[in-house]
Amino acid sequence: MIQLTRRNFMKFAAASGAVLATGEGMKSKALAGTVQTQTGRDFSPTTKKERQAIPTACWQCVARDSMIGFVEDGRLVKLEGHPKSIRGNGHICARGMAGINQVYDPDRILYPMKRTGARGEGKWKRITWDEAVTELTDRIKKLRDEGHPEKFIFHYGRMKASAAKLIGGLVEATGTGSIGNHTSLCEAGKWTAQELTWGGHFDNWDIDKTKFILNFGSNILETHTNHMPVAHRIMNAKVDRGVRMVTFDVRMSNTAAKSDEWIPIRQGTDMAVFLAMTNVVLNKGLYKGDGEEFLKYCKCTEKHDDTVENKVEALKKHYANYTPEWASKISGVPAAKIEQIATEYATTKPAVLIAYRGAITTYNGTDSERARMVLNSLTGNIDNPGGNCKAVGAGWASAKIPKSETKKAKDIFDGAPKGQPESYPFPTHHASHQVLPRIKASGPGTFELALWYCYTPAYANGDVQGNIDVLKDEKLLPFVVSVDPFYGDSTHYADMILPDATYLERYDWEDMVDPTQIGEYYIRQALVKPLGESRDFGDVMIEICNRLGIKTDYKTKEEYVQQSVDMTPGVKEAGGWEYMKKNGVWNDGKAKYYSYKKEVPAEAIKEAGVVYDEEAGVYWNPEKAHVTENKGYFRSKNAYKGYVATKMGDKLIAGFKPDKINKSGYMELWSQPLKDVGMNPLPEWIPAPEHANIAPDDLHLTTFKVVVQTHSRTANCKWLSEIYPQNQAWMNPKDAAARGIKDGDRIKVKSAIGEMEILAHVTENAQPGHINISHHKGHWAYGRYASGKKSPVGADDPDDANIFWKGFGTHPNWIIPNKGDRIAGYQRWNDTLVKVTKA
Amino acid sequence: MKKGIGISRRDVLKAGGATATVIAVSGASAVVANAAEGPPRWAFIVDLRRCVGCRTCTVSCKAEFDVPLGRWRAVIKPVDWGIYPNNRRAFVPRLCNHCAGESEKGVPPCVEKCPEAQSGERLKMGDVRYRTGATYKRPDGMILIDMNLCIGCYKCIDACPYGVRYIDPSVKLKRPDREKDFGIGKCTFCEHRVDNGIEPSCVQACPHSARIFGDMNDPDSKVSKLIKEFNLDKNREKTTLLPQEKTVPHVFYIDPEGVLGRYKFDYKDKAKKQAEFRDNIV
Structure with missing residues (x-):
């Protein structure tokens, strides 16, 4: 071999540099060297050895993206998006990448602890799991024996898919229905509005097929309920297909910055702009065509079978005063801009109208979302390719969850505390931020036992000092258990802490919404064993139930997940649990649109108990809904549970199936349930007090x-x-x-x-x-x-x-x-x- | 081909004419499997149209290398301009530019200033022989550091006008007389992944496909196509950072809005250029 001297080396470098600089090297065929993208592989930078790759799912936020975890010498070292996931296409976000920090958080709680000092003093002693489970079981048992299982409040912050099904189910199996959630801090108003209009909740914007993206108050490129699965599609649509994006926001978020246009809007006034845009669409006749066609499926007046002409007339009358000039004064958005954007949205087909936190975190929040639904309906952008679609996710089967024969709940989750001049007629996702104030208002004795799961009540709700005052009060909350992998602002005020496994140390089936409208089945599996003595709370709840004499067909959450996966049609045939452990993801390849148009076979209404409700235009089964006294579909409690089909002319269609609220099977732009509580059945602007x-x-x-x-x-x-x-x-x-x-x-x-x-x-x-x-x-x-x-x-x-x-x-x-x-x-x-x- | 390092321009072109070989098989440790091949020339393209400032690259890199707090190998710099309501914001992702160096020198300032740039073993990449060093340039363009050879003079840190090199408190020098001193860290183009046929970590991570990596010598590669489409290598004044320093970066920016021209930092000041190469959201 010839010695490589510094001089020679430089000479070589100069030569190759020259070639590249002139580009002559490219005249010839490819030189060797190519790299593959999205392989799902990783190597150690120190040992150069390939790292073990395990498919799993994220949980840094509720988007729960599929990903690959890389393990080196038993230590989790890297997370990447799952290349085969149709939701993520191999992508997770920065938060997802940092999930490793959760597992190896040096402040993590690694064994059960009991308070020794005053509550909130931060003094603890280590206890065994047996002591911890015995204490919790005994306390639940005591309340059950006394006939007050509802004095056990279980309040969770985030609990989804198999965790919700199993843990939530087992908590209910102990007899308590006093279960609080988190959605009133997230997007409850949006969900309720959807339940009032198209039934069910969650909208997916079909970005891959859309031609225009209009966004009100969503910072979707930075953070969102379905963040990365949607965000990466937006940037692809923009750059690859030249799709225009316009963002209304109170500040220039990174999303606004990357939009083609940012339109500043005064806080809480998005609804006024929706109303004015609808006014423009109606007055300029931009609803004609797709909008008119879709109006057949809409309820716009008291009569569900009104003519399209009457529907349009009723809307025109209602919207007459909501002019762009009117909205401009309220929102600060120039009237001409409102008219321009309304026209662009109504004439660029298909188009999506995204609205989130900015548009709903206000007095008119729910009605703001209803106003958006009107605009989407009048432009025919509902459940269509490229439009605003009913969300599709995985439909997992569930292994059997035991049920309590009796269940009692405290009525504390759905309203404002006494003395606050507010009332919420449709708290379908609860007003959980009002739970601590209401415990205070109710006084001692409301609850004997409180358990926070993945929840930080002190920090997450408004009025932090008020929250801390309640949490510290041993009369109001005699015994508080916090289930959390981490020490934090709320575990600090607990009496006992149970160290939960992090999401990278546990098993779940997962079902978050798929932006492709297909629906992705995916799982989460443990990448490493739970650190220290930490345990998945699913396992702990199984043990508690078993100790209470409540039998389960599984001893661990992993077994529950496995049994459920093996029962699920489609996944089962693909190879069930073994297939999912190896591949992580599965889908049936079929995109779902226009679900409301689906015809229902005539046999469905011939079944025993099914009746027709003329007022609603709905076939329903009062028996199935456990309705004993039929006061009509709209006014019988939980009638929606018996919904069968909607009659449209001589057709029987699936319609917009109701959930949580007795609405008809029409898209209810005009809402009977709202009218029945004395509110305007059409979206109405009422300034925040x-x-x-x-x-x-x-x-x-x-x-x-x-x-x-x-x-x-x-x-x-x-x-x-x-x-x-x-x-x-x-x-x-x-x-x-x-x-x-x-x-x-x-x-x-x-x-x-x-x-x-x-x-x-x-x-x-x-x-x-x-x-x-x-x-x-x-x-x-x-x-x-x-x-x-x-x-x-x-x-x-x-x-x-x-x-x-x-x-x-x-x-x-x-x-x-x-x-x-x-x-x-x-x-x-x-x-x-x-x-x-x-x- | 001639043996050794007396490689001529003609030889390189000749090597370029050889058949392409696909590597990227499990366990392959070298990029070039066919001895008749010339080395690739890696290039990195950042598409500023696509970058939304999400920092997935930043954090992906932290994980890949377990980079200590306060040090980064990849960062995002927001660039703001204009007055409300006509204000604008864009993002400039930054990493080591893996500079080719001025043509007469053939190496970038960091290699030039490294007293141990030639002290390593002789290796072969395809038919091209090269010598490693503490900070050295591989025939495929990667600027790498061998911590076994580094003496901890830290001249490279000052030499880099981009401020991308940092003293790494998690790495100790290996030379017997320097065992107590810390090593140096910077972006390696994920040489350990690329040599195994997979893209750098941050390229995999980027959700918006704003980071593209590949072989400039392969006309069919995505980077070659983008270089051609956006005229990236002929227009370095507008497509690379600090073109006036004549370092010949191999990180190119697709920048139709002219964001790079608005992104300024004091690269002559040692502390300021290093402080600039940090990631911070306000």
């Missing part, structure tokens, strides 16, 4: 989410918090200057219920009149990366010396009250007005 007397120096406080954080759950993920260590308050330079505030100044933000301090971020990306403060930050007990404090059980970590940030931000929920929108009771995160001064 707080905004009636807005002072010149008031600012709208709006909250938002950031691309590298999820709610309250990721601040102790070190790779995410090093990018976003603290939140700052976005202010427009004009508002800042008027208050003598400069970028980076410490400011005071004061609402009706409290005051907080935070750093100002003075930016043109904020709209005048608004101050925007993100969630995620300002933790006080959640680990070193989130709060600067090690947990009481925190271990040393090699990265400790590298933590460079000193500020951890401020949580806006300290100054946001718990309130509800006027229909669903959904938390009005963005209706708060504040005064801002330099600190």
